[in-house]
Amino acid sequence: MAEETAAPEGTERAAAEGPPPRLRLSRRGTAVVGALGALAAGGCVWLVFFSPVLDVRAVAVTGTAKLTPDQVAAAAGVDPGGPLARVDTDAVRRRITGRLRRVDRVEVWRGWPHTLRIKVVERRPVAAVAEADGRFTEVDAAGVRFATGPAAPPGVPVVRLVLDQAARDADAVIPQRELVAAAVRVAGDLPPAVAGKAAAVEVHSYDDIELRLDGGRTVRWGSSERGPRKARVLTALLGHRARTYDVSAPEAPATAG
Structure with a gap:
């Protein structure tokens, strides 16, 4: 028979005694630990939300072109000095877009420890509407009028x-604001290479819109319907020398002159 190997004396004693007892806090110790944890959490809350340690010391603005960073910061309405964590970023976004119509989109976030960061995207004009008083209103591709000045921005067609x-007799059926909106849609459908050559979009009636290009060239556009298709056809036609381009029926375009 094989001899049995005796286990070391210390091993037998450890097995007999079982696992070491777990460390247990008394009720008083548990209360003390809980109080310390609550005190630490409260201190963190006070430090972040109420103390001047993490206050707003700067408002950093990026993305401006026509606007200035100071204009955007003023519209944000955030005064330096308050805790950065308590700034309502959604309210800041609403204030900026509500006060500055030139702003299309806004991003607002906290740049710890002391900076509120704002990034704006300004609206891009696709047309400038000639007003009765001689001024020009910039309009974006969504039809939003966002700025009025004494001159049209460069490279943007003027809607007249x-x-x-x-068309005047039918004003009650198709009011002038709808005709202007149709012309803006036409301008918005133009690719940049063509829009830069278009000096004006003239509206004679709802289905008689014309483009005035540089060099005295004219484009008969027709109505504002099927604008992207007409824009593609016009881009191809401009490779041919002509005085007049007709894309009112894009399936049967024509040139003359």
Whole structure:
């Protein structure tokens, strides 16, 4: 028979005694630990939300072109000195877009430890509407009028109403604001290479819109419907020398002159 190997004396004693007892806090110790944890949490809350340690010391603005960072910071309405954690970023976004119509989109976030950061995207004009007082209103691709000045921005076609008698008689059915909106849609459908050559979008009636290009060239556009298709056809036609381009029926375009 094989001899049995005796276990070391210390091993037998440890097995007999079982696992070491777990460390247990008394009720008083548990209360003390809980109080210390609550005190630490409260201190953190006070430090972040109420103390001047992490206050707002700067408002950093990026993305401006026509606007200035100071204009955006003023519209944000955040005064330096308050805790950064307590700034309502959603409210800041609403204030900026509500006060500055030139702003299309806004991002606001906290740049710890002391900076509120704002990034704006300004609206891009696709047309400038000639007003009765001689001023020009910039309009973006969504039809939003966001700025008015004494001159049209460079590289943007000017929308002019040159209504024929039938269009004036039909004002109750198709008001002038809808005709202007149709012209803005036409301008918005133009690719940049063509828009830069378009000096004006003239509206004679709802289905008689024309582009005035540089060099005295004219584009008969028709209505604002099927704008992207007409824009593609016009881009191809401009490779041919002509005085007049007709894309009012894009399936059967024509040139003359």
